[in-house]
Amino acid sequence: MSWIVRPVIGLIPRSVWNASVRYCHWRMSLLALRESLPMRAEPKKKKKVDPRREQAVRDRLRKRLKKLERVPPELIPIEDFITRTKFLDESRVRDPPKLPVEETERRALLMKEWSRYKQKEHEKEAEMIQSMIEAQQQALQELRLESEELYQAAIKRDQGLFPLELQGCSFTPPIANYEAPDGKYRDITKVYTQ
């Protein structure tokens, strides 16, 4: 009777079917056969609530995701402001220096002299700027007396001036015919992404 259990029961002819039913006394009805076997070829019955329920589940997940995403991005730590714990070690603390009175006196007087020096320097710089401004003002005045259109051209903003790139100073000039040694370096800077 093994051929009865095969799922291709629709292809079994009637005569054979009837014969088998007469001999299978434990079978109640013809249709019971179909119910007892797991019929995978047949499509499942669709419940109308299912797509709506699935959609509801998906919406809930999306809401939860949005809540998580709304968290503000973590701030990038400024490494200069974080004191490393190894520097809080007591063995690193220097003994305070025992300075004689003359030394403290000298330091105090030097600080005062420095502030006077800086004040004079600032005055000189202000004078220099003032002198340049006055010279320019006079030049523009004279240009205006000469010709109004030249003056108008002179007071226009120079659009091509910026960005202006200038090379800074070093303390010694570059060595002539210097061959820099070859080398490799590993860049270990920490790069943070938000």
Place this chain on the structure above:
Amino acid sequence: MAAATLRRLPALGGRALGAGGRQGTGRPGSWLHSVAGGPGHTPRLEDWQRCGAVCLQRAATLSREKNPMESAFAQLLEQVELEKSLYSDHELQVFEDEEKIRWRQAEDYDSEEEEDVGQDIVTAQDLEDMWEQKLRQFRAADREQEADKKDDRSTLNRRLDEKLTLLVKEKVGDEEIWLLPQSEWKPGETMRQTAERTLSALSGRNELQAAFLGNAPAGFYKYKYPKAMRTSDTLGAKVFFFKALLVNGDLKARRKGDYVWVTKSELKDYLKPKYLRQVNRFIFDTAAMYP
């Protein structure tokens, strides 16, 4: 900024100046124009030749040395910084090594007790000595150039720690005088274009590349021609100076004796007094400011 300050100046009354109206009312010998002369004054159409001049400067490539005040204060700051700091890893290592040496030279030293013998082949002190030696082996280039020793002022490779200005020798009338390069204004161009033309006329194609600092002139000088040169029209010339920074290139096309690159203190060796007085108002360099 120039425009804003000029608006605050009292209105320059007198004649309305349209395009092309060049009515100078300068009395001979006066510095600034006096506007609207007295009732009996008949206005003379005096022409002043307009000129644009360029004040070409090469910026300093080296920083200046500290003067005594600055070096004393820098030293003080270093001392204080050291006193307030913590010990570094290197210094701690030096202390550890000293401890170890002391321990080894103690009387009850047992060489078998010592752990990790192989680790102190190179002590921190040795490292310090090696670094010191390496530093002494390094030779930096000289700050003072050859041209400084010979006092050769016609080259750009002198006084790298100062701003240098270009001066040229021109024939005005009978005599040859030193001045900032200038040329006459042609109708149809702005004053800045005159200055740019002067610059390109100095050197030929693309030899001197400069960045002009703005459209406005930096200074002004007015002079009368010597009697021989004065025609019925032109009484003298008005020069407008424009500042420019040298970006690239050098002056090669001119004859050697015709031009110099000078600092502010050396200007007086070349320029006439009145001219110098005007030019000094807008040319500055570090030696003048920070002695």
